[in-house]
Amino acid sequence: MYAAGLVEGFLTAERLREFHRNSQALLLMSPDNRQRLPGLQRALARSVEELAAASRDAGFLQEAGASALETQAGLAFLQAWGVRDGYELARARLPQLSGAAPLSMVDLMLINSDGVVDELMAKYGGEGGADALLEERASRGAVLRHGFTGARHRGPAASPPARHQPPRAVGHCTALARLTEDRQELYLGHTTWEAYSEMTRIWKVYDFPLKGVAARKISFSSYPGCVSSTDDYYLMDSGLAVTETTLQVPGTQHYDTSASSLPDFLRIMAANRIASSGKEWVDSMVASATGTYSSQWLVTDYGRFSPGSSLPEGTFYVLEQAPGISHFEDMSAHLQKEGYWASYDRAYFDDVRDATGDAAMEAKLRAAPAGSEARADAALYSKSDTPRAQIVRQTARGVGSLEAMREEMTRNRGTEEPVREAALRVPWFTISARSDLEDKHHINRRGSPEGGVDSKVTSSCLFRTLTAEAISSPTHVDMPPFRWTSASGEDVWPGYPHEGLPTTANFDWVRVDAQDQMLSSLGSGSCN
Secondary structure, three states, X not given: OHHHXXXXXXXXXXXXXXXXXXXXXXXXXXXXXXXXXHHHHHHHHHHHHHHHHHHHOOOOOHHHOOOHHHHHHHHHHHHHHHHHHHHHHHHHHOHHHOOOOOOOHHHHHHHHOHHHXXXXXXXXXXXXXXXXXXXXXXXXHOOOOOOOOOOOOOXXXXXXXXXXXXXXXXXXXXEEEEEOOOOOOEEEEEEEEEEHHHOOOEEEEEEOOOOOOOOOEEEEEEOOOOOOOOOOEEEEOOOEEEEEEEOOOOOOOOOOOOOOOOOHHHHHHHHHHHOOOHHHHHHHHHHOOOOOOOEEEEEEEHHHOOOOOOOOXXXXXXXEEEOOEEEEEEOHHHHHHHOEEEEOOOOOOHHHHXXXXXXHHHHHHHXXXXXXXXXXXXXXXXXXXXXXXXXXXXXXXXOOOHHHHHHHHOOOOHHHOOOOOHHHOOHHHOOOOEOOEOOOOOEOOOOXXXXXXXXXEEOHHHHOOOOEEEEEOOOOOOOOOEEOEOOOOOEOOOOOOOOOOXXXXXXXXXXXXXXXXXEEOOOOOOOO
């Protein structure tokens, strides 16, 4: 595992340098983050020391008494260490990396924790940690709808340059499971929302013949230096396909810093490898809960799906985790009855909604005077009436093909979306958000370069070879392609890092499989 990481780190070192510089610069745009980062770095350093000690003492091995989860988490940690050392080897040997900054294990842990860095800042940031996060959320809620913010799909709020208003939090991803009317096909799609500064993408296939695992081969969307997805879109030869969206947490949260826990990216990859069923996967995640990585997970067992037949129990699980709570249910019957399950960063289970503060916030805003902005904002905290829920309720049942699924996951019709509240009928409250646009024709000068940066879809047919269809770009079907510079060469978003990224993001869909060829056109192969 260390050797696999070493090879990956060496071969992707130039992209890793670019990604690290962009993500670090984005993180440090916020004065609050600069204040809280040392506390998080100290916590990550302690985690590295503990994991390294377990490695030296063979504490990762089941033969030494470790659990299967601990064993696989430890091996993934060694892989991450190899990535770091591979980068350092390339930095010493490759001319194009001459002068590149060194990368410590703490740096690499921070990269791999990017998907949960806002909660980690609140948990370990020291003085002003949780309070600063709450103040930040409050200030975002008071600002007129200027978009959303997030490093990766759930990262820290950046304080943009002076001409941009502090954006409000509206979500970080969209996911959709769709069972066709004739039950012949089951689709699973995901659209990542993040800062465009972090669009350095790598699709990875890990094929490791490890002992005691259910999944040898895992195919997933990812980033340089990351040994998990952090988008969280995984296809595994155990038969499981797993994805998630972040849970927005508007209420006050209390984090337990007294007990050490596995870093989230390690426990997720461990669950991916050891679970042979959806129930085993959610059980592993509940047992390893850290109190961070607040998410709604969708777990599909394609091994139980038979085209044309009813969905058996165990085909589709939904797990929600937030600070202090985990709740999962087998939602196979619900998926069969409704024909779809959509996930858009809002908790579904009532006890989780109580814990996150969604229910209280929705009730408070619905008590505001009719016609006020606050009353309109109540929909944002609803599990059934948030703008994307309104959209998907009218569109999902029309998805009956791969083409329609691709269109659904990149959907953004801006001010023309079927959203009841006119104030919420804007490009950044749709399935694939565009915070940088006011409408189809105008840049949002009060917004930020953030939104949907990709989409991935699979079907039961594609899944047989762990294949997905993917696109890496902000949506540009009904919207203009995103550009860092204007036609005259002016920097449209000064202050936002974008090293190594193309000026214009207007890529097409490709087919990504777990075979030797990896990338191919949509028309190739079967399952069309």
